[in-house]
Amino acid sequence: MFHCIPLWRCNRHVESIDKRHCSLAAVPEEIYRYSRSLEELLLDANQLRELPKPFFQLVKLRKLGLSDNEIQRLPPEIANFMQLVELDLSRNDIPEIPESISFCKALQVADFSGNPLTRLPESFPELQNLTCLSVNDISLQALPENIGNLYNLASLELRENLLTYLPESLAQLQRLEELDLGNNELYHLPETIGALFNLKDLWLDGNQLAEIPQEVGNLKNLLCLDVSENKLECLPEEINGLTSLTDLLVSQNLLQVLPDGIGKLRKLSILKVDQNKLIQLTDSIGDCESLTELVLTENQLQILPKSIGKLKKLNNLNADRNKLTSLPKEIGGCCSLNVFSVRDNRLSRIPSEISQATELHVLDVAGNRLTYLPISLTTLKLKALWLSDNQSQPLLTFQTDTDPETGEKILTCVLLPQMPSEPGCQDNLPRCGALESLVNEMSDETWNERAVNRVSAIRFLEDEKDEEDNEMDAFSPAFQKQDRIFLCICEALLPESI
Numbered sequence: 001m002f003h004c005i006p007l008w009r010c011n012r013h014v015e016s017i018d019k020r021h022c023s024l025a026a027v028p029e030e031i032y033r034y035s036r037s038l039e040e041l042l043l044d045a046n047q048l049r050e051l052p053k054p055f056f057q058l059v060k061l062r063k064l065g066l067s068d069n070e071i072q073r074l075p076p077e078i079a080n081f082m083q084l085v086e087l088d089l090s091r092n093d094i095p096e097i098p099e100s101i102s103f104c105k106a107l108q109v110a111d112f113s114g115n116p117l118t119r120l121p122e123s124f125p126e127l128q129n130l131t132c133l134s135v136n137d138i139s140l141q142a143l144p145e146n147i148g149n150l151y152n153l154a155s156l157e158l159r160e161n162l163l164t165y166l167p168e169s170l171a172q173l174q175r176l177e178e179l180d181l182g183n184n185e186l187y188h189l190p191e192t193i194g195a196l197f198n199l200k201d202l203w204l205d206g207n208q209l210a211e212i213p214q215e216v217g218n219l220k221n222l223l224c225l226d227v228s229e230n231k232l233e234c235l236p237e238e239i240n241g242l243t244s245l246t247d248l249l250v251s252q253n254l255l256q257v258l259p260d261g262i263g264k265l266r267k268l269s270i271l272k273v274d275q276n277k278l279i280q281l282t283d284s285i286g287d288c289e290s291l292t293e294l295v296l297t298e299n300q301l302q303i304l305p306k307s308i309g310k311l312k313k314l315n316n317l318n319a320d321r322n323k324l325t326s327l328p329k330e331i332g333g334c335c336s337l338n339v340f341s342v343r344d345n346r347l348s349r350i351p352s353e354i355s356q357a358t359e360l361h362v363l364d365v366a367g368n369r370l371t372y373l374p375i376s377l378t379t380l381k382l383k384a385l386w387l388s389d390n391q392s393q394p395l396l397t398f399q400t401d402t403d404p405e406t407g408e409k410i411l412t413c414v415l416l417p418q419m420p421s422e423p424g425c426q427d428n429l430p431r432c433g434a435l436e437s438l439v440n441e442m443s444d445e446t447w448n449e450r451a452v453n454r455v456s457a458i459r460f461l462e463d464e465k466d467e468e469d470n471e472m473d474a475f476s477p478a479f480q481k482q483d484r485i486f487l488c489i490c491e492a493l494l495p496e497s498i
Contacts, residue, residue: 208231229253349370
Protein backbone atom coordinates (compact mmCIF):
# COMPACT_ATOMS: atom_id res chain seq x y z
CA MET A 1 0.00 0.00 0.00
CA PHE A 2 1.26 3.47 -0.88
CA HIS A 3 2.52 5.81 1.79
CA CYS A 4 0.95 9.25 1.89
CA ILE A 5 2.75 11.68 -0.39
CA PRO A 6 3.29 15.15 1.09
CA LEU A 7 1.01 17.83 -0.35
CA TRP A 8 3.94 19.75 -1.78
CA ARG A 9 4.88 16.74 -3.87
CA CYS A 10 1.47 15.96 -5.30
CA ASN A 11 1.40 16.04 -9.11
CA ARG A 12 5.00 17.07 -9.12
CA HIS A 13 8.32 15.51 -10.07
CA VAL A 14 8.67 11.83 -9.03
CA GLU A 15 11.48 9.96 -10.74
CA SER A 16 11.62 6.65 -8.86
CA ILE A 17 9.09 4.27 -7.28
CA ASP A 18 10.08 1.07 -5.50
CA LYS A 19 7.23 -1.35 -4.81
CA ARG A 20 9.12 -4.63 -4.65
CA HIS A 21 7.77 -7.41 -2.40
CA CYS A 22 4.42 -5.69 -1.82
CA SER A 23 2.09 -8.57 -2.83
CA LEU A 24 0.61 -6.44 -5.61
CA ALA A 25 -1.94 -8.20 -7.81
CA ALA A 26 -2.19 -5.24 -10.19
CA VAL A 27 -0.21 -2.16 -11.10
CA PRO A 28 -1.34 0.63 -8.71
CA GLU A 29 -3.32 3.34 -10.48
CA GLU A 30 -1.47 6.03 -8.55
CA ILE A 31 1.68 5.34 -10.53
CA TYR A 32 0.22 6.72 -13.74
CA ARG A 33 -0.03 10.26 -12.41
CA TYR A 34 3.77 10.44 -12.70
CA SER A 35 3.93 9.40 -16.33
CA ARG A 36 5.73 12.61 -17.31
CA SER A 37 8.59 12.22 -14.85
CA LEU A 38 8.91 8.59 -13.74
CA GLU A 39 12.26 7.11 -14.81
CA GLU A 40 12.66 4.14 -12.48
CA LEU A 41 9.89 1.69 -11.59
CA LEU A 42 10.62 -1.43 -9.54
CA LEU A 43 7.73 -3.88 -9.22
CA ASP A 44 9.75 -7.06 -8.77
CA ALA A 45 8.55 -9.97 -6.62
CA ASN A 46 4.81 -9.30 -6.69
CA GLN A 47 1.82 -11.17 -8.14
CA LEU A 48 1.24 -9.19 -11.32
CA ARG A 49 -0.37 -11.19 -14.12
CA GLU A 50 -0.79 -8.54 -16.80
CA LEU A 51 0.41 -5.12 -17.87
CA PRO A 52 -2.56 -2.83 -18.75
CA LYS A 53 -2.42 -0.38 -21.64
CA PRO A 54 -2.02 2.72 -19.40
CA PHE A 55 1.18 1.14 -18.14
CA PHE A 56 2.82 1.80 -21.49
CA GLN A 57 2.19 5.52 -21.17
CA LEU A 58 5.12 5.70 -18.77
CA VAL A 59 7.29 6.65 -21.71
CA LYS A 60 10.01 8.32 -19.63
CA LEU A 61 11.01 5.04 -18.01
CA ARG A 62 14.72 4.25 -18.10
CA LYS A 63 14.73 1.33 -15.66
CA LEU A 64 11.90 -1.20 -15.31
CA GLY A 65 11.98 -4.15 -12.92
CA LEU A 66 9.25 -6.78 -13.28
CA SER A 67 11.08 -9.95 -12.28
CA ASP A 68 9.47 -12.68 -10.18
CA ASN A 69 5.86 -11.98 -11.11
CA GLU A 70 3.25 -14.00 -12.99
CA ILE A 71 3.08 -11.93 -16.18
CA GLN A 72 1.72 -14.05 -19.02
CA ARG A 73 2.05 -11.68 -21.95
CA LEU A 74 4.35 -8.89 -23.08
CA PRO A 75 2.21 -6.60 -25.28
CA PRO A 76 3.59 -5.04 -28.47
CA GLU A 77 3.18 -1.66 -26.76
CA ILE A 78 6.57 -2.36 -25.19
CA ALA A 79 7.77 -0.38 -28.20
CA ASN A 80 6.64 2.80 -26.42
CA PHE A 81 9.57 2.54 -24.03
CA MET A 82 12.03 4.12 -26.41
CA GLN A 83 14.12 5.57 -23.57
CA LEU A 84 14.31 2.33 -21.61
CA VAL A 85 17.89 1.40 -20.65
CA GLU A 86 17.36 -1.51 -18.23
CA LEU A 87 14.61 -4.14 -18.45
CA ASP A 88 14.24 -7.12 -16.12
CA LEU A 89 11.42 -9.54 -16.96
CA SER A 90 13.08 -12.65 -15.55
CA ARG A 91 11.07 -15.45 -13.93
CA ASN A 92 7.62 -14.76 -15.36
CA ASP A 93 5.33 -16.77 -17.64
CA ILE A 94 5.92 -14.88 -20.89
CA PRO A 95 5.84 -17.27 -23.89
CA GLU A 96 6.97 -14.78 -26.55
CA ILE A 97 8.84 -11.51 -26.97
CA PRO A 98 7.11 -9.28 -29.53
CA GLU A 99 9.01 -8.14 -32.62
CA SER A 100 8.29 -4.57 -31.57
CA ILE A 101 10.95 -4.90 -28.87
CA SER A 102 13.34 -3.64 -31.54
CA PHE A 103 11.96 -0.10 -31.06
CA CYS A 104 13.58 0.03 -27.60
CA LYS A 105 16.75 1.33 -29.21
CA ALA A 106 18.21 2.68 -25.95
CA LEU A 107 18.08 -0.71 -24.22
CA GLN A 108 21.45 -1.68 -22.76
CA VAL A 109 20.63 -4.33 -20.13
CA ALA A 110 17.92 -6.96 -20.64
CA ASP A 111 17.06 -10.09 -18.66
CA PHE A 112 14.41 -12.52 -19.95
CA SER A 113 15.65 -15.56 -17.99
CA GLY A 114 13.23 -18.10 -16.58
CA ASN A 115 10.37 -17.61 -19.05
CA PRO A 116 8.81 -20.29 -21.29
CA LEU A 117 10.38 -18.81 -24.42
CA THR A 118 11.80 -21.01 -27.14
CA ARG A 119 13.15 -18.31 -29.44
CA LEU A 120 14.21 -14.69 -29.65
CA PRO A 121 12.44 -12.43 -32.16
CA GLU A 122 14.12 -11.97 -35.53
CA SER A 123 14.33 -8.25 -34.88
CA PHE A 124 16.19 -8.71 -31.61
CA PRO A 125 19.68 -8.11 -33.06
CA GLU A 126 18.54 -4.57 -33.95
CA LEU A 127 19.02 -3.64 -30.29
CA GLN A 128 22.56 -2.61 -31.01
CA ASN A 129 23.08 -0.72 -27.75
CA LEU A 130 22.70 -3.89 -25.71
CA THR A 131 25.71 -4.54 -23.50
CA CYS A 132 24.27 -7.24 -21.19
CA LEU A 133 21.78 -9.88 -22.29
CA SER A 134 20.58 -12.71 -20.04
CA VAL A 135 18.34 -15.42 -21.47
CA ASN A 136 19.06 -18.29 -19.09
CA ASP A 137 16.65 -21.21 -18.68
CA ILE A 138 14.14 -20.33 -21.41
CA SER A 139 14.29 -23.55 -23.51
CA LEU A 140 16.04 -21.61 -26.28
CA GLN A 141 16.78 -23.93 -29.19
CA ALA A 142 18.76 -21.59 -31.43
CA LEU A 143 20.23 -18.10 -31.53
CA PRO A 144 19.36 -15.67 -34.32
CA GLU A 145 21.84 -16.17 -37.14
CA ASN A 146 22.62 -12.45 -37.04
CA ILE A 147 23.31 -12.37 -33.30
CA GLY A 148 26.67 -10.87 -34.21
CA ASN A 149 24.91 -7.56 -34.97
CA LEU A 150 24.76 -6.95 -31.21
CA TYR A 151 28.31 -5.72 -31.48
CA ASN A 152 28.24 -3.82 -28.17
CA LEU A 153 27.52 -6.92 -26.10
CA ALA A 154 29.93 -7.34 -23.20
CA SER A 155 27.99 -10.07 -21.37
CA LEU A 156 25.88 -12.85 -22.91
CA GLU A 157 24.25 -15.42 -20.63
CA LEU A 158 22.66 -18.44 -22.31
CA ARG A 159 22.82 -21.00 -19.49
CA GLU A 160 20.35 -23.91 -19.21
CA ASN A 161 18.90 -23.90 -22.69
CA LEU A 162 18.68 -26.37 -25.55
CA LEU A 163 21.31 -24.93 -27.88
CA THR A 164 22.99 -27.52 -30.11
CA TYR A 165 25.16 -25.15 -32.16
CA LEU A 166 26.44 -21.58 -32.25
CA PRO A 167 26.02 -19.31 -35.29
CA GLU A 168 29.17 -18.17 -37.07
CA SER A 169 28.24 -14.53 -36.52
CA LEU A 170 28.98 -14.97 -32.82
CA ALA A 171 32.60 -14.24 -33.69
CA GLN A 172 31.60 -10.65 -34.50
CA LEU A 173 30.98 -9.89 -30.82
CA GLN A 174 34.43 -8.39 -30.42
CA ARG A 175 33.57 -6.58 -27.19
CA LEU A 176 32.26 -9.67 -25.46
CA GLU A 177 33.88 -10.28 -22.07
CA GLU A 178 31.54 -12.86 -20.52
CA LEU A 179 29.96 -15.78 -22.37
CA ASP A 180 27.96 -18.35 -20.43
CA LEU A 181 26.89 -21.41 -22.42
CA GLY A 182 26.68 -23.82 -19.51
CA ASN A 183 24.13 -26.65 -19.45
CA ASN A 184 23.16 -26.71 -23.09
CA GLU A 185 23.41 -29.47 -25.70
CA LEU A 186 26.49 -28.29 -27.58
CA TYR A 187 28.41 -31.05 -29.35
CA HIS A 188 30.78 -28.76 -31.20
CA LEU A 189 32.48 -25.46 -30.49
CA PRO A 190 33.23 -23.43 -33.64
CA GLU A 191 36.83 -22.46 -34.35
CA THR A 192 35.67 -18.85 -34.52
CA ILE A 193 35.43 -18.87 -30.72
CA GLY A 194 39.09 -17.92 -30.86
CA ALA A 195 38.16 -14.57 -32.42
CA LEU A 196 36.58 -13.28 -29.20
CA PHE A 197 39.83 -11.67 -28.12
CA ASN A 198 38.36 -9.67 -25.22
CA LEU A 199 36.71 -12.66 -23.58
CA LYS A 200 37.48 -12.92 -19.85
CA ASP A 201 35.03 -15.58 -18.67
CA LEU A 202 33.91 -18.58 -20.73
CA TRP A 203 31.53 -21.16 -19.24
CA LEU A 204 30.95 -24.32 -21.29
CA ASP A 205 30.13 -26.72 -18.45
CA GLY A 206 27.39 -29.31 -18.77
CA ASN A 207 27.47 -29.81 -22.53
CA GLN A 208 28.40 -32.71 -24.83
CA LEU A 209 31.76 -31.44 -26.06
CA ALA A 210 34.30 -34.09 -27.05
CA GLU A 211 37.03 -31.59 -27.89
CA ILE A 212 38.03 -27.96 -27.55
CA PRO A 213 39.31 -26.26 -30.74
CA GLN A 214 42.96 -25.24 -30.63
CA GLU A 215 41.92 -21.68 -31.49
CA VAL A 216 40.84 -21.24 -27.88
CA GLY A 217 44.51 -20.58 -27.22
CA ASN A 218 44.07 -17.17 -28.86
CA LEU A 219 42.03 -15.90 -25.91
CA LYS A 220 44.90 -14.06 -24.26
CA ASN A 221 42.62 -12.13 -21.88
CA LEU A 222 40.68 -15.15 -20.63
CA LEU A 223 40.60 -15.38 -16.82
CA CYS A 224 38.16 -18.26 -16.24
CA LEU A 225 37.51 -21.33 -18.40
CA ASP A 226 34.94 -23.87 -17.24
CA VAL A 227 34.59 -26.99 -19.41
CA SER A 228 33.52 -29.36 -16.63
CA GLU A 229 30.84 -32.00 -17.17
CA ASN A 230 31.59 -32.67 -20.82
CA LYS A 231 33.12 -35.63 -22.69
CA LEU A 232 36.61 -34.28 -23.22
CA GLU A 233 39.34 -36.88 -23.66
CA CYS A 234 42.11 -34.31 -24.03
CA LEU A 235 42.84 -30.61 -23.90
CA PRO A 236 44.63 -28.88 -26.78
CA GLU A 237 48.32 -28.10 -26.26
CA GLU A 238 47.46 -24.57 -27.38
CA ILE A 239 45.87 -24.01 -24.00
CA ASN A 240 49.31 -22.74 -23.03
CA GLY A 241 48.38 -19.53 -24.83
CA LEU A 242 45.89 -18.61 -22.10
CA THR A 243 48.53 -16.63 -20.26
CA SER A 244 46.01 -14.61 -18.21
CA LEU A 245 44.05 -17.64 -17.01
CA THR A 246 43.45 -17.86 -13.24
CA ASP A 247 40.68 -20.51 -13.06
CA LEU A 248 40.63 -23.74 -15.08
CA LEU A 249 37.76 -26.13 -14.32
CA VAL A 250 37.77 -29.46 -16.17
CA SER A 251 35.95 -31.68 -13.65
CA GLN A 252 33.86 -34.67 -14.77
CA ASN A 253 35.42 -35.40 -18.14
CA LEU A 254 37.42 -38.29 -19.60
CA LEU A 255 40.91 -36.81 -19.40
CA GLN A 256 43.81 -39.22 -18.93
CA VAL A 257 46.55 -36.59 -18.99
CA LEU A 258 46.93 -32.83 -18.91
CA PRO A 259 48.96 -31.13 -21.64
CA ASP A 260 52.56 -30.27 -20.73
CA GLY A 261 51.85 -26.71 -21.81
CA ILE A 262 49.76 -26.19 -18.70
CA GLY A 263 52.99 -25.26 -16.96
CA LYS A 264 53.06 -22.01 -18.92
CA LEU A 265 49.93 -20.80 -17.16
CA ARG A 266 51.91 -18.82 -14.60
CA LYS A 267 48.83 -16.96 -13.32
CA LEU A 268 46.72 -20.08 -12.81
CA SER A 269 45.33 -20.06 -9.27
CA ILE A 270 42.60 -22.73 -9.28
CA LEU A 271 42.81 -26.04 -11.15
CA LYS A 272 40.03 -28.60 -10.73
CA VAL A 273 40.48 -31.91 -12.53
CA ASP A 274 38.36 -34.12 -10.28
CA GLN A 275 36.33 -37.06 -11.62
CA ASN A 276 38.39 -37.73 -14.71
CA LYS A 277 40.61 -40.68 -15.68
CA LEU A 278 44.00 -39.16 -14.99
CA ILE A 279 46.73 -41.79 -14.86
CA GLN A 280 49.51 -39.26 -14.38
CA LEU A 281 50.02 -35.61 -13.56
CA THR A 282 52.46 -33.77 -15.80
CA ASP A 283 55.73 -32.63 -14.23
CA SER A 284 55.10 -29.17 -15.64
CA ILE A 285 52.42 -28.66 -12.98
CA GLY A 286 55.24 -27.43 -10.78
CA ASP A 287 55.66 -24.41 -13.05
CA CYS A 288 52.17 -23.12 -12.20
CA GLU A 289 53.73 -20.86 -9.62
CA SER A 290 50.49 -19.06 -8.67
CA LEU A 291 48.47 -22.21 -7.98
CA THR A 292 46.56 -22.02 -4.68
CA GLU A 293 43.99 -24.82 -5.13
CA LEU A 294 44.52 -28.16 -6.86
CA VAL A 295 41.68 -30.70 -6.89
CA LEU A 296 42.52 -34.18 -8.23
CA THR A 297 39.75 -36.16 -6.54
CA GLU A 298 38.49 -39.41 -8.12
CA ASN A 299 41.11 -40.17 -10.73
CA GLN A 300 43.53 -43.07 -11.23
CA LEU A 301 46.75 -41.46 -10.10
CA GLN A 302 49.34 -43.77 -8.54
CA ILE A 303 51.95 -41.10 -7.82
CA LEU A 304 52.23 -37.34 -7.60
CA PRO A 305 55.17 -35.72 -9.42
CA LYS A 306 58.11 -34.45 -7.38
CA SER A 307 57.63 -31.05 -8.99
CA ILE A 308 54.52 -30.55 -6.88
CA GLY A 309 56.87 -29.37 -4.16
CA LYS A 310 57.56 -26.24 -6.22
CA LEU A 311 54.04 -24.96 -5.64
CA LYS A 312 54.93 -22.49 -2.91
CA LYS A 313 51.51 -20.79 -2.92
CA LEU A 314 49.43 -23.98 -2.87
CA ASN A 315 46.87 -23.74 -0.08
CA ASN A 316 44.50 -26.64 -0.76
CA LEU A 317 45.48 -30.00 -2.27
CA ASN A 318 42.84 -32.70 -2.61
CA ALA A 319 43.70 -36.09 -4.12
CA ASP A 320 41.00 -38.22 -2.50
CA ARG A 321 39.93 -41.52 -4.07
CA ASN A 322 42.87 -42.20 -6.35
CA LYS A 323 45.33 -45.11 -6.34
CA LEU A 324 48.24 -43.35 -4.68
CA THR A 325 50.73 -45.77 -3.15
CA SER A 326 53.20 -43.13 -1.99
CA LEU A 327 53.72 -39.40 -1.63
CA PRO A 328 56.86 -37.61 -2.78
CA LYS A 329 59.02 -36.25 0.02
CA GLU A 330 59.03 -32.99 -1.93
CA ILE A 331 55.47 -32.41 -0.68
CA GLY A 332 57.12 -30.62 2.21
CA GLY A 333 58.08 -27.86 -0.20
CA CYS A 334 54.45 -26.69 -0.34
CA CYS A 335 55.15 -24.17 2.38
CA SER A 336 51.70 -22.52 2.18
CA LEU A 337 49.71 -25.77 2.25
CA ASN A 338 46.82 -25.46 4.69
CA VAL A 339 44.54 -28.39 3.78
CA PHE A 340 45.88 -31.69 2.43
CA SER A 341 43.44 -34.53 1.77
CA VAL A 342 44.42 -37.94 0.37
CA ARG A 343 41.68 -40.15 1.81
CA ASP A 344 40.76 -43.46 0.20
CA ASN A 345 44.08 -44.21 -1.48
CA ARG A 346 46.68 -46.96 -0.96
CA LEU A 347 49.24 -45.11 1.10
CA SER A 348 51.33 -47.20 3.49
CA ARG A 349 53.34 -44.30 4.89
CA ILE A 350 53.48 -40.51 5.05
CA PRO A 351 56.89 -38.94 4.37
CA SER A 352 58.40 -37.24 7.40
CA GLU A 353 59.21 -34.24 5.19
CA ILE A 354 55.54 -33.26 5.34
CA SER A 355 56.44 -31.44 8.55
CA GLN A 356 58.21 -28.85 6.39
CA ALA A 357 54.75 -27.67 5.26
CA THR A 358 54.54 -25.56 8.37
CA GLU A 359 51.17 -23.98 7.50
CA LEU A 360 49.40 -27.36 7.38
CA HIS A 361 46.33 -27.31 9.63
CA VAL A 362 44.13 -30.10 8.22
CA LEU A 363 45.45 -33.51 7.15
CA ASP A 364 43.02 -36.19 5.97
CA VAL A 365 44.51 -39.63 5.38
CA ALA A 366 41.46 -41.77 6.20
CA GLY A 367 40.89 -44.92 4.18
CA ASN A 368 44.54 -45.78 3.47
CA ARG A 369 46.92 -48.53 4.65
CA LEU A 370 48.98 -46.63 7.18
CA THR A 371 50.49 -48.53 10.09
CA TYR A 372 51.94 -45.46 11.76
CA LEU A 373 52.57 -41.75 11.27
CA PRO A 374 55.90 -39.91 11.22
CA ILE A 375 56.79 -38.37 14.55
CA SER A 376 57.65 -35.15 12.71
CA LEU A 377 53.91 -34.43 12.58
CA THR A 378 54.15 -33.30 16.19
CA THR A 379 55.95 -30.15 15.02
CA LEU A 380 52.88 -29.03 13.04
CA LYS A 381 50.03 -27.00 14.47
CA LEU A 382 47.34 -29.35 13.22
CA LYS A 383 43.71 -28.56 13.94
CA ALA A 384 42.40 -31.78 12.41
CA LEU A 385 43.99 -35.12 11.58
CA TRP A 386 41.51 -37.59 10.10
CA LEU A 387 42.39 -41.29 10.15
CA SER A 388 38.92 -42.82 9.87
CA ASP A 389 35.41 -42.08 8.62
CA ASN A 390 34.14 -42.98 12.08
CA GLN A 391 36.50 -40.67 13.94
CA SER A 392 34.52 -38.75 16.56
CA GLN A 393 36.87 -35.82 17.02
CA PRO A 394 39.36 -34.00 14.78
CA LEU A 395 42.42 -34.78 16.93
CA LEU A 396 43.32 -37.95 18.80
CA THR A 397 45.77 -38.90 21.53
CA PHE A 398 48.93 -40.43 20.08
CA GLN A 399 51.64 -42.58 21.60
CA THR A 400 55.25 -42.79 20.51
CA ASP A 401 56.67 -46.12 19.42
CA THR A 402 59.63 -47.48 17.47
CA ASP A 403 59.49 -48.84 13.96
CA PRO A 404 60.91 -52.39 14.28
CA GLU A 405 62.30 -52.23 10.74
CA THR A 406 64.05 -48.85 10.79
CA GLY A 407 64.37 -48.12 14.48
CA GLU A 408 62.84 -44.68 13.92
CA LYS A 409 60.43 -43.16 16.37
CA ILE A 410 56.85 -43.16 15.11
CA LEU A 411 53.36 -42.17 16.19
CA THR A 412 50.61 -44.69 16.84
CA CYS A 413 47.05 -44.48 18.09
CA VAL A 414 43.89 -46.54 18.41
CA LEU A 415 43.05 -46.09 14.72
CA LEU A 416 46.36 -47.43 13.47
CA PRO A 417 47.15 -49.56 11.60
CA GLN A 418 44.44 -48.77 9.08
CA MET A 419 42.53 -51.62 7.51
CA PRO A 420 42.87 -51.74 3.71
CA SER A 421 39.48 -51.82 2.02
CA GLU A 422 38.64 -53.79 -1.06
CA PRO A 423 37.84 -51.94 -4.31
CA GLY A 424 34.31 -50.63 -4.19
CA CYS A 425 34.17 -50.91 -0.41
CA GLN A 426 35.86 -47.67 0.55
CA ASP A 427 32.93 -46.00 2.21
CA ASN A 428 31.80 -48.77 4.56
CA LEU A 429 32.14 -52.52 4.87
CA PRO A 430 29.14 -54.06 3.04
CA ARG A 431 26.96 -56.34 5.11
CA CYS A 432 27.26 -59.19 2.64
CA GLY A 433 31.04 -58.87 2.84
CA ALA A 434 30.85 -58.97 6.61
CA LEU A 435 28.87 -62.19 6.50
CA GLU A 436 31.41 -63.77 4.18
CA SER A 437 34.24 -62.61 6.43
CA LEU A 438 32.44 -64.04 9.45
CA VAL A 439 32.20 -67.44 7.81
CA ASN A 440 35.89 -67.34 6.90
CA GLU A 441 36.88 -66.27 10.39
CA MET A 442 34.84 -69.07 11.99
CA SER A 443 36.74 -71.60 9.93
CA ASP A 444 40.03 -70.03 11.03
CA GLU A 445 41.83 -71.90 13.83
CA THR A 446 42.63 -68.63 15.53
CA TRP A 447 38.96 -67.62 15.90
CA ASN A 448 38.70 -68.92 19.45
CA GLU A 449 41.97 -67.25 20.39
CA ARG A 450 40.53 -63.88 19.34
CA ALA A 451 37.50 -64.12 21.62
CA VAL A 452 39.39 -62.70 24.58
CA ASN A 453 40.67 -59.82 22.48
CA ARG A 454 37.17 -58.86 21.39
CA VAL A 455 36.18 -58.11 24.96
CA SER A 456 39.28 -56.02 25.51
CA ALA A 457 38.63 -53.99 22.36
CA ILE A 458 35.16 -53.03 23.51
CA ARG A 459 36.53 -51.97 26.89
CA PHE A 460 39.15 -49.84 25.14
CA LEU A 461 36.66 -48.14 22.85
CA GLU A 462 34.64 -47.11 25.91
CA ASP A 463 37.80 -45.32 27.10
CA GLU A 464 37.69 -46.60 30.67
CA LYS A 465 39.56 -44.23 32.93
CA ASP A 466 40.69 -46.80 35.48
CA GLU A 467 42.96 -48.80 33.19
CA GLU A 468 46.57 -48.99 34.35
CA ASP A 469 49.45 -47.69 32.22
CA ASN A 470 51.05 -51.11 32.20
CA GLU A 471 48.12 -52.40 30.17
CA MET A 472 49.13 -50.25 27.19
CA ASP A 473 51.01 -53.14 25.65
CA ALA A 474 47.61 -54.72 24.99
CA PHE A 475 47.00 -52.04 22.43
CA SER A 476 49.71 -53.08 20.03
CA PRO A 477 49.01 -52.64 16.31
CA ALA A 478 48.43 -56.36 15.84
CA PHE A 479 45.95 -56.45 18.73
CA GLN A 480 44.04 -53.46 17.43
CA LYS A 481 43.88 -54.87 13.92
CA GLN A 482 42.22 -58.07 15.12
CA ASP A 483 39.69 -56.16 17.21
CA ARG A 484 38.69 -53.86 14.41
CA ILE A 485 38.01 -56.84 12.15
CA PHE A 486 35.64 -58.20 14.75
CA LEU A 487 33.96 -54.85 15.42
CA CYS A 488 33.38 -54.27 11.70
CA ILE A 489 31.78 -57.71 11.45
CA CYS A 490 29.56 -57.04 14.45
CA GLU A 491 28.44 -53.71 13.08
CA ALA A 492 27.69 -55.27 9.73
CA LEU A 493 25.51 -57.92 11.38
CA LEU A 494 23.48 -55.46 13.43
CA PRO A 495 20.01 -54.57 12.08
CA GLU A 496 19.81 -51.40 10.00
CA SER A 497 17.43 -49.73 12.45
CA ILE A 498 19.77 -49.96 15.44
